[in-house]
Amino acid sequence: MNIKLDSIKLKPYQELIIDAIENKGYRKVVAIMPRRSGKDVAAFWLCVRQALKKTCNIFYIAPSYTMAKRIIWNSILSDGRRFLDLIPPQVISSMNSQELLIRFINGSTIQLIGALNYNNLVGSNAYAVVFTEYSIFQDGGKCYQLIKPILAYNGGWCLFVSTPRGKANHLYDLWQVARDHKDWFALKLTLDETKHINLEEINKELSEGLTTPDLIQQEYYCSFAGVDSGSYWSAQLDKARVEDRVQRFEYDPTFKVNTAWDIGYSDSTSILFYQVINNKIYIIDEYSSEREALTHYVKIVQHRPYLYGYHIAPHDIKVHEFSSGITRLETARQLGLNFTIADDIALMDGIDCVRNTFNRIFIDERCKTLLRAIENYRPEYDAKRQMYKDRPLHDVHSHMADALRYLCVSLPKTSDDHTTAEELDRRYRQAVYGDDSMHTGFFSNNKF
Numbered sequence: 001m002n003i004k005l006d007s008i009k010l011k012p013y014q015e016l017i018i019d020a021i022e023n024k025g026y027r028k029v030v031a032i033m034p035r036r037s038g039k040d041v042a043a044f045w046l047c048v049r050q051a052l053k054k055t056c057n058i059f060y061i062a063p064s065y066t067m068a069k070r071i072i073w074n075s076i077l078s079d080g081r082r083f084l085d086l087i088p089p090q091v092i093s094s095m096n097s098q099e100l101l102i103r104f105i106n107g108s109t110i111q112l113i114g115a116l117n118y119n120n121l122v123g124s125n126a127y128a129v130v131f132t133e134y135s136i137f138q139d140g141g142k143c144y145q146l147i148k149p150i151l152a153y154n155g156g157w158c159l160f161v162s163t164p165r166g167k168a169n170h171l172y173d174l175w176q177v178a179r180d181h182k183d184w185f186a187l188k189l190t191l192d193e194t195k196h197i198n199l200e201e202i203n204k205e206l207s208e209g210l211t212t213p214d215l216i217q218q219e220y221y222c223s224f225a226g227v228d229s230g231s232y233w234s235a236q237l238d239k240a241r242v243e244d245r246v247q248r249f250e251y252d253p254t255f256k257v258n259t260a261w262d263i264g265y266s267d268s269t270s271i272l273f274y275q276v277i278n279n280k281i282y283i284i285d286e287y288s289s290e291r292e293a294l295t296h297y298v299k300i301v302q303h304r305p306y307l308y309g310y311h312i313a314p315h316d317i318k319v320h321e322f323s324s325g326i327t328r329l330e331t332a333r334q335l336g337l338n339f340t341i342a343d344d345i346a347l348m349d350g351i352d353c354v355r356n357t358f359n360r361i362f363i364d365e366r367c368k369t370l371l372r373a374i375e376n377y378r379p380e381y382d383a384k385r386q387m388y389k390d391r392p393l394h395d396v397h398s399h400m401a402d403a404l405r406y407l408c409v410s411l412p413k414t415s416d417d418h419t420t421a422e423e424l425d426r427r428y429r430q431a432v433y434g435d436d437s438m439h440t441g442f443f444s445n446n447k448f
Contacts, residue, residue, distance in 0.1 A: 007086050013194050014042035021157050026185040030160040030178045035219040037194045039161040043130045048087055051108035056127035058110045063136050063242040065114030072112050073100050115143050127156035134162040135171035136238045164224045172224055191220040231378045232351050236358035245362045249282050256309030258414045260407035262399045270399040281360050286367045294328055298335045312410045313339040342406040350405040357408040373400035
């Protein structure tokens with residue numbers, strides 16, 4: 001069967017990766033490219049071409065299973081197509097969304113896997129392997145060492161694609177070896193070569209305080225210098241993603257849900273819904289809106305199908321409102337919501353508290369606003385003095401970030417790590433049947 005692979009048009013710099021393996025005969029390739037430059041598009045397209053040329057097994061390895069699913073399996077291109085739509089349907093035998101496995105009619109397979117399960121590669125008989133986002137692999141060295149003998153035996157190839165994340169990782173170590181070794185094809189591009197994003201767009205983000213010079217150098221000019229003054233919690237979020245602590249988490253009705261609020265007085269109010277279970281913090285839901293009365297947010301919380309424990313509010317909720325003369329704390333109490341006040345600690349101490357707590361935090365991947373806030377919560381940059389200020393940038397991400405800060409600061413007030421079996425049973429019945437859980441059905445106190 002003659003198959004014409006014309007579903008995508010690669011850019012010249014993307015074709016350099018394919019040319020190195022298909023035409024120049026390199027078996028080891030590392031391609032360090034700017035963010036959003038389409039490195040995974042080129043790598044996945046190379047895998048599809050290889051699968052159709054030779055019956056073989058191909059692995060596409062991301063730092064975790066969840067990231068593999070997000071980067072490739074569920075990813076959508078700029079033109080609205082999925083990554084998987086690039087494969088001509090007539091050559092596909094089957095697709096398994098649980099195993100992230102694609103079978104071709106000629107017997108070839110492409111499987112997406114997480115590096116945390118790298119021991120599964122033993123006996124895999126792989127011919128080709130792609131490592132994506134290699135800069136945040138936890139055990140990238142071990143993973144590569146395990147796959148090397150298999151590739152050597154089969155005469156196969158491996159490809160590493162990534163954007164830098166400083167020098168303290170496997171990507172930097174690999175680059176030091178590959179760039180000076182004749183067996184490696186080492187490619188490192190910057191925005192000057194790719195030109196995939198208009199420079200004016202980046203300069204606008206910089207002038208508006210949405211990014212920093214350090215981040216621009218790392219993300220778009222592939223600098224290994226690192227980002228010492230970037231997002232306060234981005235490194236912790238990277239680690240959480242690698243450890244699969246960012247995925248879908250469902251509400252556990254046997255445990256109460258707490259809320260943490262950042263209450264805006266003239267702009268946004270943000271609410272996080274979370275459960276503390278076995279000393280782990282599961283953030284399962286979020287809500288954010290602008291210029292609404294406190295009544296609106298109380299109704300949102302009350303209409304969620306949760307059994308509530310604590311509601312954490314910032315200390316300034318005790319300030320009187322000019323219009324009514326009473327505090328929002330009193331207003332909320334009148335509406336049926338009793339707030340617990342977060343401790344009034346220094347802002348930077350609160351930011352450090354989030355850092356120190358992050359190893360216990362699990363975030364539902366549907367909490368998009370929170371995830372964006374964590375990625376972008378950073379110090380304010382003084383363009384005139386060309387230095388960072390000792391306070392966070394106040395922007396659209398600040399409110400969710402503040403809600404997370406209040407959550408972490410108040411954990412001593414909301415944690416319950418000594419729950420008995422009887423209490424768990426009581427919580428379950430209360431969550432399922434309501435406050436009269438001890439007397440359900442005909443024996444309930446409810447009249448109707």
